[in-house]
Structures are given as C-alpha cells and as structure tokens.
Amino acid sequence: MIRLVTVVGARPQFIKAAVVSQEIAKHPDLREIMIHTGQHYDYEMSAVFFKELGLPKPRYRLGVGSKPHGAQTADILAKLEPILLKEKPHGVIIYGDTNSTLAAAMCASKLRIPIAHVEAGLRSWNRDMPEEINRVVADHVSNILFCPTDTAVKNLAAEGIRRGVYNVGDVMLDAALIFANRVNPLPRWNLAAKKYFLITIHRAENTDDISRLRKILELLLELRAPAIFPLHPRVKNLLNQKRGLRTMRLRLEAQPELQLVPPVSYLDMLALEKNARAVITDSGGVQKEAFFLRVPCITLRNETEWVETLANGFNTLVGANRKKFLAALARLDKTQTRIAKRRSGQNLFGGGKACRRIARILRRTLQ
Ligand code: UD1
Ligand code: UDP
Secondary structure, eight states, X not given: OXXXXXXXXXHHHHHHHHHHXXXXXXXXXXXXXXXXXXXXXXXXXXXXXXXXXXXXXXXXXXXXXXXXXXXXXXHHHHHHHHHHHHHOOXXXXXXXXXXXXXXXXXXXXXXXXXXXXXXXXXXXXOTTSHHHHHHHXXXXXXXXXXXXXXXXXXXXXXXXXXXXXXXXXXXXXXXXXXHHTTOOOSGGGOOOTTSSEEEEOOOHHHHSSHHHHHHHHHHHHTOOSOEEEEOXXXXXXXXXXXXXXXXXXXXXXXXXXXXXXXXXXXXXXXXXXXXXXXXXXOOHHHHHHHHHTTOOXXXXXXXXXXXXXXXXXXXXXXXXXXXXXXXXXXXXXXXXXXXXXXXXOGGGGGGGOHHHHHHHHHHHHHO
16 A cells, blocks of 8 residues: 655645545555645635545644745644654655645655655746745655646756656646536626636735735726636735725725626636636636636736747736736737637647546556
8 A cells, every 4th residue: 555645735736636636546555645734724715625626635734824934834844744754654745836835845855755746847937936946945855756848847857857757747737627517607707708807816926015916906907898806815915904005905896897706616717717808817827727728818927837828829928017918908809819720739738647647657656
C-alpha cells in the first residue's frame, strides 16, 4: 500500500485535488490522506468545493486562517510536521503556488519525504509576486514535478531541474472536461448568454496597492454593459474597510448593469465562463478556463505564466492600463471571430489525461 498525503488550503487547490483524488481512488494500492490547512475557510471559498466536487473529507484540519505570509507559512509548517511524522507517508502531494504549497514543501523536504508538485515549472519571472517565490522554492525541493505544459518543462530545465520532471498536462483541463456536462444553467443571475462580462480580481499585485486597485476598478466602470463580478473576500474586505475604496464600492454598486456577488461554486463558475462575452481577470485558473472554453480573456496583469493562452489573441495582457483595456474591448468582435476559426488548443494542456498520468506515475515511482 502506498500512502499519500495531499495538502490543500486555497480555492484552486480544492478543484485540482478533486480530479486527481478521483483518479487516485481508482488504484487499490494507493491510499490518500487529505489535509486542509485552513488558508481559505469561508463556505464559498472552501466547503462548497468539497461538497460539489466530491473531494475526500480532510482527515486533518490545521485551521490556520488568514495571517501575514510568514506567520501563515510558519503555522502550517509547525502543525503539519507532527502529522507527517505520525502518518509516515510515501509521498506528499502539493498543488500550485500558495503559502500552503510552500509550507508543505518545506515541511516534507526537511523530513525527507518525497514531494510530488502538481503544476510545477510555472514562472512569471516576477519575484514581486508571492506566488513566484512559493513556486520556485516548491519546485527546487520537489522530487516529482508534474508539469502542465512544455513551457513549464523548459522553465525547470533552465533552472537545472531535469530529474523527476513529467509533462503530464494540466489537471485544470481535466476538471473542466470532467465537470463540463454537470455545469449549472445561468438563470439565477438574469444574464443573457454571450452578452455579459465575467470579472474576477484577487491577486496581491493588484490589491496590495490601493491606487492600483482603484485604477482597475475604474476600468470596470467603463464597461457600460452587463457584467458579473464574484468578489473574492480579499477585495470585498478592502472595499468595505479601506477609506479610499468605500466611495468606489458605492460607484460600483450604482452601476445598474454590474452585479457584485459572493464567490460562486466551481460549476456555477464554469457556466458563467462558458456563456460570457469575455472574461476579465487576474486569476491564473480563470485565464486557462477561458482558453479551454474558447472565450476571449482580458488579463489585468503585466505578464502571465500561461503564455500558451496568448496565441492568436485568445488572451490579452492589459495590466491596469486604460488604453490597452479599451483597445482589447474594442477588438472583442474580431477576437471572437478569430477564436471561432481556431482549434481549441487543449492538446497544449495534455488533452484531459493529466490526472490519469499523475496517478500512474505516483504508483510507479513511490512503491
Ligand atoms: C491565495 C494565494 C494565491 C491564490 C489565491 C486563490 C498565497 C500567497 N496566495 O491568495 O496565490 O491565487 O489564494 O484564491 O497563498 N479571506 C477571507 N476568507 C477566506 C479566505 C481569505 O476573508 O476564506 C480574506 C482574508 O482577509 C485574507 C485575504 O482574504 O487576508 C487573502 O487571503 P489569502 O489566502 O492570504 O490570499 P488570497 O488572495 O486568497
Ligand atoms: N473560481 C470559482 N468561483 C469563483 C472564482 C473562481 O469556483 O467565484 C474557480 C475558477 O473557476 C478556477 C479557480 O477558482 O477554477 C481559480 O482560482 P483563483 O482565481 O482563486 O486562483 P488562481 O487560479 O489565480 O490561483
């Protein structure tokens, strides 16, 4: 029996782990123990995904909550160590680039437990992002590196990491394909298909600096079209608490066509993405889902790890720049026509077989 410990803590990790867990469960000689760090804890940021996607119930909940980066990472590390010592797994599975990823990577590496990193090799080359630090450290201490794309494999090679590297494809494509036929219909929001924008914002680089966040929110006021904006708690809290942003909140709320709503479930999100005229986001996962679903994406960042999505104008990087944002909006009809003529590009992300490959490789390499 091969014992695996999976460490998750933030929204995108629940979605990724859901589909990998399904595949692990098909192998009778693999046993998975789920640990939830508690980095995300609101119902809409955590429990809803366990319920909707059938994730295994966490055996351990570390309950770390929101804290400054150092304190959060340290708390996870300290609480995880005795559990790993007790469970003695053959491997620890970590996902992506959050503080939960970093803490689990450091903890397992000190205990000499093999680490399998899902979504290894991504780089924005921007060390101002907390995610970039997390993923670089996680990759350098990992033993099995599951890359989603060729670019990720090349990025690792450029840093001297060649052993244990597998291009398995992207587990988020697997998730989008697996759950596509369970997608919820739209009516709850009173939106007409292909006539509205879907907006998400949460990245530290766009929210830590209030003047940048205000600049981005000003862009949204220029849309003058139906739009839905599921608010990440980070942004909701800022809009409620920061003096300079409270008037912005009132201005957003005064826009009759803009719906500010709580975070939505994954199946609702897929429905909103699929039917959107375009997606406006700074999320890594949402950029890719727009690409998988052939919906134009305007990305509120200056760079992306998911460079494949930029081909043929599927995804446009505008940062917080008004001129670039308006130009991308003006081009939307042309972008739509171009996308309709192109193939989906899903093969660049493994074609939906990533989870199967991951489970097989874990079985082969950890026994
Ligand atoms: C984290 C990840 C980011 C990932 C994102 C996915 C880090 C450094 N960042 O960013 O890479 O893209 O998750 O969504 O790990 N909050 C709540 N309720 C919750 C969770 C958070 O109110 O359930 C609020 C708290 O005020 C908290 C803030 O949101 O301080 C930010 O949460 P945090 O987990 O630190 O960062 P995210 O922006 O969610
Ligand atoms: N997501 C969701 N509900 C929302 C917003 C996002 O289910 O209200 C999903 C989205 O479809 C994607 C994942 O969460 O699968 C992306 O997570 P997030 O944007 O929080 O983080 P990132 O991908 O940037 O790390």
